[in-house]
Amino acid sequence: MYVVRTLIMAGGIGERLWPVSVKKRPKQFHKFGSSKTMIEETIERMEKVTDEIIIITTREQFPLMQYYLPLFPGENVIFEPMRRNTAPAIALGSTRFSPDDIMVVVPADHVIRDEESFLKTLNKAIKYAESNDSLVTIGITPTYPYTGYGYIERGNAVDDNEEVYSVKKFHEKPDYETAQHYVQSGRFLWNSGIFVWKKSVFDLELSKNFPDLFSAISEISKRPEDIEKIYERLPKISIDYGLMERSSKVATVPASFYWNDIGSWDAVYDLLIKDKNGNAVEGEFSLKDVKNCLLINHTQKKLAVSGIEGFILVATSEGTLVCRRGESQDIKEIIK
Template structure:
């Protein structure tokens, strides 16, 4: 069977003060009237026989309150967050060995549904017929410095346009990102993965044996999941497995993709007025251009003679910065 796993335990710190622990970004709507998590669930229709969601105890209550269409048995809960590798590993214990896992983040915007589903189907077929760990690469449209990159190697299956992964690369400086863009062999790392459960767990046992063995003990009844989770390091699936594996594939894509990872990403995907502004809420403006303005309170905000700013005010707090600098919000919160 094909079973999807949606990762929905993050907080979305870089979208503070809208995204908070009480209401993380996947429960907000960007570029659409539906919350990001609902958009993710909808695009899996026709792809997966069953959809699971993994989240934390903190967010379980939000799901119960806001997302009524989720079956309780499909909601998997981590005792606490340990990044994506332990989360996916825990979820995999509920899958059968031959199941194909389609692992997706909960907070992405994807347009051109037909193209998205075709590429996921190609990845599913690769996972069904080969012992591979497949990821989806996003063809870059700019020298973006906020994403990791995947360098492709030799072709693997021509009819499915899949390639062996040569190397994963960290978020680059601007000059290096320009070289990646010009070469045509590099893709943005989307954080989407497809594999058979047994292939993933074999890699988990090899590269993260503490996680694999701890979860095995928990599911054999020797320890509780909370007990073994306490000993897990916080590690991403990229660092923990994908960068070390020699059976990783990448399938390039050209559909519109936005990880809504910062306020600059929100500015990119939302509609602008004639002055290039994205405006939500009550504002009185004079000579304001090319700015993102969110006012989620009932107070009137008045702004004059500014350009290229991000201004967000909620009951949680207020953020003001230049466009292009919103990646630093996480540093502000520290």
């Protein structure tokens, strides 16, 4: 019987959600359409399906963790010396797992609804990873041709119940026409960034497909005092590029629960409840002839808005953002 343990990735800044998500309080410590922060919701979900939770974050975010998660054990927190994207973060986090552990990797900043369906899907992935030497990822059945997510192209079923499939290819964020083709074909899934594998299988695949990272993490295990020096020379690379796209042992479990990675203000608009004019509104506003807008005001002042349609307006003490809906992916470039 394997021990199932979770690694929660919680070191990101969420720059595309500026001016709400900022360095001193990134998006995982915010609430989106809920009474709890996203990191609190993630922990509660994962406690129902795994034996222990490890969080990987940065030292600068630790005070926030202590504030929002006062009961979470400090010894279960790993610090990344500097941000190096998800491949190095997951590899570093894996050093706290035993070779026989089933390792579940989840981001701290996703909104998931229909928890029962989520837990059922995750249990399928865990069961498959227990008995197969595979890197398993969960793919979300797309509900519309969204261009803000990467896609997984699935191959044939690899289990008798047709609940787990081989992965043919990972695809980057497509343009709208390509996304339409993906959705119509029925063979493509949104890439959720949720992974399940045996720690020993992860080590083997990492050593074969990304030997530089594997040897750097092995070095850190032997010489923890040199972690900063070793980690600094690692490339900034995602787990998809660094391992999943290179490995031949990847499987996917299709899922249909509500999932939103809150990767942009457009994703927040999709998530929130709308009024009769299609507006999602939080905070003090005076509106006239405003339709299909996302309006968020975290200041003490009332904002007056008139005669616009299909816009995003977000105001906080950090700054104000105005852009068209559908263009919020570009915020990262603007705030540079």
